[in-house]
Amino acid sequence: MSSTSGGNNDLSSSSxxxxxxxxxxxxxxxxxxxxxxxxxxAEASWVQPCNCRGTTKWVHQSCLQRxxxxxxxxxNIGKVxxxxxxxxxxxxxxxxxxxxxxxxxxDSFIYKGCPFLAxxxxxxxxxxxxxxxxxxxxxxxxxxxxxxxxxxxxxxLVLLIGLPAIPIALIVGKMxxxxxxxxxxxxxxxxxxxxxxxxxxxxxxxxxxxxxxxSDIPPLTDPVSATRVLCGALLMPTIANMLGKLFFDTIKxxxxxxxxxxxxxxxxxxxxxxxxxxxQYIRQCQxxxxxxxxxxxxxxxxxxxxxx
Numbered sequence: 001m002s003s004t005s006g007g008n009n010d011l012s013s014s015s016x017x018x019x020x021x022x023x024x025x026x027x028x029x030x031x032x033x034x035x036x037x038x039x040x041x042a043e044a045s046w047v048q049p050c051n052c053r054g055t056t057k058w059v060h061q062s063c064l065q066r067x068x069x070x071x072x073x074x075x076n077i078g079k080v081x082x083x084x085x086x087x088x089x090x091x092x093x094x095x096x097x098x099x100x101x102x103x104x105x106x107d108s109f110i111y112k113g114c115p116f117l118a119x120x121x122x123x124x125x126x127x128x129x130x131x132x133x134x135x136x137x138x139x140x141x142x143x144x145x146x147x148x149x150x151x152x153x154x155x156x157l158v159l160l161i162g163l164p165a166i167p168i169a170l171i172v173g174k175m176x177x178x179x180x181x182x183x184x185x186x187x188x189x190x191x192x193x194x195x196x197x198x199x200x201x202x203x204x205x206x207x208x209x210x211x212x213x214x215s216d217i218p219p220l221t222d223p224v225s226a227t228r229v230l231c232g233a234l235l236m237p238t239i240a241n242m243l244g245k246l247f248f249d250t251i252k253x254x255x256x257x258x259x260x261x262x263x264x265x266x267x268x269x270x271x272x273x274x275x276x277x278x279x280q281y282i283r284q285c286q287x288x289x290x291x292x293x294x295x296x297x298x299x300x301x302x303x304x305x306x307x308x
Contacts (some may be wrong), residue, residue: 022215030055033063050087064089127164136235143254167234174233175224179273187275239265 029038029046032055036044045061069090072078081088139147151159237258244251244261251257290296 029058030057030296031058031060031063033059033067036060049089050082051085052082052087056084130167131160131236133158134166137166140237140241141255141258146254157230168234170236171229174229179270179277180268183274183277235261236265259276278291 022102031044031046038044038046041060041236046058047061047064048057049059050057050066068080071080079088080091129282135151137152141147142150152307154162240262241258241263242261244254244257244259247264248257248260251260290300
């Protein structure tokens, strides 16, 4: 019996010896911010701020304060959570008096309201810029004296709504790509006309023995450029006024002269754009990839790049 009890004591002592390192390791404190231990700084203040277990549950109070400051980015109202277990830290502040509470409330209100105020200022600035642009456009199209007379006689509400609508209408009109519709119609229906067949050759005529599919046809519409649309739309009245004075100087009415100048500009620009797109279409259809030989390398790569 004594030998049995002695054996049990030996087993219990050996098992406790095996478990002691684990227990001591779990009970030891390691700061997951600076990786220091209790032995490194015995006077440091420790805190267990979340649901983490093991060595990562402990952290220096000062280290955690600095880490929270970095996460809040200089503020003190943002919520901060543990990066491992995502537990929100319980952050409390001392009572600093009613004046500090009022100032904190005002500061928070200003912080949350400034984005809306800034958005209102930007929208207001854009609106009044549109009103000014609309007034200048009216004087350009109708004439300075006639435009001022029209705006003086008009109702203020009509001006506040109608003048900013002018640049919006110009931008919307600029986004209408009527040239693509005309070119699509010409490619689809006018190819059978012998005269137009030589002017606007199609891919089936360029590349024989090839079935035409949607993936083979180059894209008809170019990507939309916001800056190009904006500049083209806002410069349209000025260009129309200049072309009207250049080509229709005999017409006395400034309004009719500007309208004719604008129509002429749209027609000329549209024809040039249709021609350019068709030439791009032909070039894309006639494109081919050459063999990677010494002759082609010296001719097309070392000799100045791509050649038609």
